[in-house]
Amino acid sequence: MNYRIDRIILILFLMFTGAVAFVPYLVQSEYQLRVVTVVVLWVGIAGCWNMMSGYTGYIDFGPVVYFGIGSYVVAIAMTKYSVPFFPSLFLSGCISAFVAFLVGIPTLRLRGAYFAIATFAFAEAMKQITLEFDRTFNVSFFQGSDGITLPISNYENSFFFYCILPVTFLVVFTHYFIEHSKFGYALKAIKEAESAAEISGVNTTANKLVAYVMSAFFLGLFGAIEAYWITYITPSDVFNVQKTVQMVIMTLLGGMGTFLGPVVGATFLTLISETLGAQFVEYYLIMIGAIIIVAILIMPSGIIGGLKIRKKLRFI
Amino acid sequence: MTSLECKKVSMKFGALAAVQMVSFSLNSGEILGMIGPNGAGKTTLFNCVIGVYRPTSGKIYVNGIDVTGMKPHKVCRIGLAKTSQIMEPFTGMTVFENVLVGALHGGRMKMGPASYKTEQVIELVGLNEYAYKLSGSIPVPVRRRLELARAIATGANILLLDENMAGLNPHEIDEALEILKKIRDSGKSLIVVEHIMRVVMGISDRIIVLNYGSKIAEGLPEEVVNNEAVIKAYLGEKLSSLKVA
Structure with missing residues (x-):
């Protein structure tokens, strides 16, 4: 096994994260900082999807629901109960994880397309609940389509950058842990052949559930941070299926079930849409679509997954 | 007994x-x-x-x-462990890792002892030369032995x-x-x-x-x-x- 190479990759990764931490001191404009922050945010969000779907092969089509729950928990905790930001943030992660636990028990029994449909339906259902709850019960809690305005902070962009970076770091580090652990082998075995995994002693239900809950916890954190950063949330925004699609595409582009897949995929896609978006305002989405199609055709297993070197260095 | x-x-x-x-x-x-x-x-x-x-x-x-x-x-x-008539190796993993899954989860072992056990089982069924090949790329007779190795590695009697x-x-x-x-x-x-x-x-x-x-x-x-x-x-x-x- 390539444990030595693994260590080198880990050290390089730690050094890289350390270097990224200095970005706020190096950028020339707030715009650049925002772009970097968005890249780091998406690396994390795509990583959450990869953690569950990339390793187990269970295509989750509703991860955005935990992002949305995170956003709403932080918004409601801060505006209605005046809880400070950091406790609310933590609460967001916990509630997202708890909901994932409850939802995971029945849905993770489903396989293939049925799981995708169930998760998708749940995300849409949550969007409808937040939209219609207040009108139905005549209360003011989720504030429906009016959305919630969070307390406006005095923090600068760099504050949010430093909120997001550690969470993203944890997400990517969790991937590294998954690659090297008993837990990771269980997930990969489930992906390759679930019934064979089961008769080899893998507790498939428990392992899938842990992956699902972990991914939801981190998504909740990201949702909460973004809500506080943007300061205004609506159901159709935070539960937008577009976010799910973006997670999936980024991970597919980078390589599903790989350590660096979401990092590469999310960075590539965010930067390319920023550059193209600035130059070709009207056509850039068409161009991105074309790029994605070409990329998937040339590298069906993603940028990282398609690297030949990966056959030698199994853990990237 | x-x-x-x-x-x-x-x-x-x-x-x-x-x-x-x-x-x-x-x-x-x-x-x-x-x-x-x-x-x-x-x-x-x-x-x-x-x-x-x-x-x-x-x-x-x-x-x-x-x-x-x-x-x-x-x-x-x-x-109790079983090998299937229809072979289901974890194709994206090497032969070694396939057997390792059995030892880790079926045998409820930690990484270190499980690797050791895996080496022993691979030796026992004569899979040494294939140990670091992807299990999707090995011929049928070897896959049969791999199934057997994975079952043995679980420690089942x-x-x-x-x-x-x-x-x-x-x-x-x-x-x-x-x-x-x-x-x-x-x-x-x-x-x-x-x-x-x-x-x-x-x-x-x-x-x-x-x-x-x-x-x-x-x-x-x-x-x-x-x-x-x-x-x-x-x-x-x-x-x-x-x-x-």
Whole structure:
């Protein structure tokens, strides 16, 4: 096994994260900082999807629901109960994880397309609940389509950058842990052949559930941070299926079930849409679509997954 | 001592009774052959035993513990592992990692001891030269051995081998038989389902015969091949007239 190479990759990764931490001191404009922050945010969000779907092969089509729950928990905790930001943030992660636990028990029994449909339906259902709850019960809690305005902070962009970076770091580090652990082998075995995994002693239900809950916890954190950063949330925004699609595409582009897949995929896609978006305002989405199609055709297993070197260095 | 005991196990799919009131027991250190025509219920019986299906009625005991209706991973940890007729290697993993999954989860080991155990099992079944190849890229006979290795690595003391030698040539069968004997000598009990009579007759201590979901015969290999019912249902006239070596 390539444990030595693994260590080198880990050290390089730690050094890289350390270097990224200095970005706020190096950028020339707030715009650049925002772009970097968005890249780091998406690396994390795509990583959450990869953690569950990339390793187990269970295509989750509703991860955005935990992002949305995170956003709403932080918004409601801060505006209605005046809880400070950091406790609310933590609460967001916990509630997202708890909901994932409850939802995971029945849905993770489903396989293939049925799981995708169930998760998708749940995300849409949550969007409808937040939209219609207040009108139905005549209360003011989720504030429906009016959305919630969070307390406006005095923090600068760099504050949010430093909120997001550690969470993203944890997400990517969790991937590294998954690659090297008993837990990771269980997930990969489930992906390759679930019934064979089961008769080899893998507790498939428990392992899938842990992956699902972990991914939801981190998504909740990201949702909460973004809500506080943007300061205004609506159901159709935070539960937008577009976010799910973006997670999936980024991970597919980078390589599903790989350590660096979401990092590469999310960075590539965010930067390319920023550059193209600035130059070709009207056509850039068409161009991105074309790029994605070409990329998937040339590298069906993603940028990282398609690297030949990966056959030698199994853990990237 | 009895390692595995099935008491009046039946499995019905709607009106179809795939397995009917089958009872048998497996002693420790024994190789039990199981034969029967296609559709006799051998694989269904196995699936009941390992927990893929919950039998409609009857009880199954593994190492003295009632495992009826338990999930496969629990049954595996109690001491029963199976190789499938339809091979399912974890194709994206190397041979080593495939076996490692069995040791880690079936054997409930930590990474270090599990790697050590994996090396030993790979040595035992003679997979050394393939250890770091992706399991999707290895030939069929090697995949058969990989299935076997993964089952052994779980540490189970009972192995169910469902047509583990299908598709092997005579030379490969001889090698596989040697491996099975080594496994038996290491203290495990085996149930071997096979259509190749040379295999079943060569290594079984006892044989049971299934037909239409029921057990129609049980006994020493010589007794079974001369049993009228077995000849009629499965062997046919010619083979039974041959002397058993």
